[in-house]
Amino acid sequence: MKSVKDMFDLTGKVAVITGGAGMLGQKHAEAIGEFSGIPVIVDINQERCDEVAEKISQQFGVRSLGVDADITKQENVDALQAKILDEFGQVDILINNAANNPAVGSAGLDGVNGSRLEAFSLENWNQDIAVGLTGSFLCSRTLGATMAKNGGGVILNIASDLALISPDQRLYQQPGLAKKAQTVKPVTYSVVKSGLIGLTRYLATYWVEEGVRCNALSPGGVYIDQQDSFVHHLSQLIPMNRMAHKDEYKAAVVFMVSDASSYMNGSNLVIDGGRTVW
Numbered sequence: 461m462k463s464v465k466d467m468f469d470l471t472g473k474v475a476v477i478t479g480g481a482g483m484l485g486q487k488h489a490e491a492i493g494e495f496s497g498i499p500v501i502v503d504i505n506q507e508r509c510d511e512v513a514e515k516i517s518q519q520f521g522v523r524s525l526g527v528d529a530d531i532t533k534q535e536n537v538d539a540l541q542a543k544i545l546d547e548f549g550q551v552d553i554l555i556n557n558a559a560n561n562p563a564v565g566s567a568g569l570d571g572v573n574g575s576r577l578e579a580f581s582l583e584n585w586n587q588d589i590a591v592g593l594t595g596s597f598l599c600s601r602t603l604g605a606t607m608a609k610n611g612g613g614v615i616l617n618i619a620s621d622l623a624l625i626s627p628d629q630r631l632y633q634q635p636g637l638a639k640k641a642q643t644v645k646p647v648t649y650s651v652v653k654s655g656l657i658g659l660t661r662y663l664a665t666y667w668v669e670e671g672v673r674c675n676a677l678s679p680g681g682v683y684i685d686q687q688d689s690f691v692h693h694l695s696q697l698i699p700m701n702r703m704a705h706k707d708e709y710k711a712a713v714v715f716m717v718s719d720a721s722s723y724m725n726g727s728n729l730v731i732d733g734g735r736t737v738w
């Protein structure tokens with residue numbers, strides 16, 4: 461029998477992290493590196509991917525690879541997989557973490573802010589769905605099939621507390637602006653995050669006989685120097701009365717991608733300071 465400590469060990473496991481050069485992606489990669497896994501940083505800028513991979517290699521003494529790939533394109537995902545198999549000969553873990561962060565400005569129809577539903581463009585809709593859902597589908601289809609063929613693996617989808625609850629649009633209101641000029645959390649955020657929970661359940665059963673597990677992690681909002689009024693109002697919606705620190709999901713990621721969670725499949729782990737229970 462493995463010790464509990466050994467269950468968390470990721471030695472030699474190749475872990476693909478989409479959006480790996482982003483804020484939380486880097487944290488997932490650090491967590492994997494700390495437990496001796498091999499993080500593959502996938503993002504849309506080679507330089508940023510290389511920087512993160514290099515930093516993690518230095519910090520934890522592990523191998524790491526940065527790959528510039530637009531996950532909305534099958535040919536990029538195929539090239540990503542070819543590079544990984546060429547370099548390491550295997551893929552064990554996929555973290556579907558990338559998200560589109562569109563600059564939703566004030567432009568829109570008839571003076572309506574472009575983030576609002578009435579003015580939200582089809583182009584923005586398509587871009588957000590492409591990264592959040594289509595990208596996760598393409599990576600899961602390609603890398604998941606390889607894991608299934610080669611004896612198993614783990615897929616972790618990064619959802620959000622907003623996969624469970626509606627955004628509280630009052631949080632995004634700026635004083636003195638007419639309603640139609642107010643920015644809102646876009647509809648795509650709710651749709652992508654809810655869709656990832658469905659993808660999680662689908663994938664949890666699809667390759668289960670081949671040893672591929674799939675779960676979702678739903679984090680609450682992370683503190684990154686947002687406006688004081690936003691932080692204050694959001695904190696009041698959270699029983700723990702604060703936002704998350706960016707390191708507070710790392711232990712959960714290691715748990716979810718390692719044998720420590722070997723009987724966990726099709727679940728959504730919510731870590732949100734209690735926001736969704738209120």
Ligand SMILES: NC(=O)c1ccc[n+]([C@@H]2O[C@H](COP(=O)([O-])OP(=O)(O)OC[C@H]3O[C@@H](n4cnc5c(N)ncnc54)[C@H](O)[C@@H]3O)[C@@H](O)[C@H]2O)c1
Nearest residue numbers: 479481482483484503530531557558559620679680681682
């Ligand atoms: N930050 C939070 O408070 C929070 C809360 C809950 C959930 N999340 C989720 O966690 C994940 C990471 O969030 P984050 O705050 O680190 O965001 P981030 O914007 O810092 O990182 C997202 C990364 O995805 C990359 N990306 C975008 N399009 C891509 C594409 N086509 N191909 C490959 N990579 C692409 C971006 O370049 C970026 O580096 C997201 O799914 C987000 O929705 C974040």
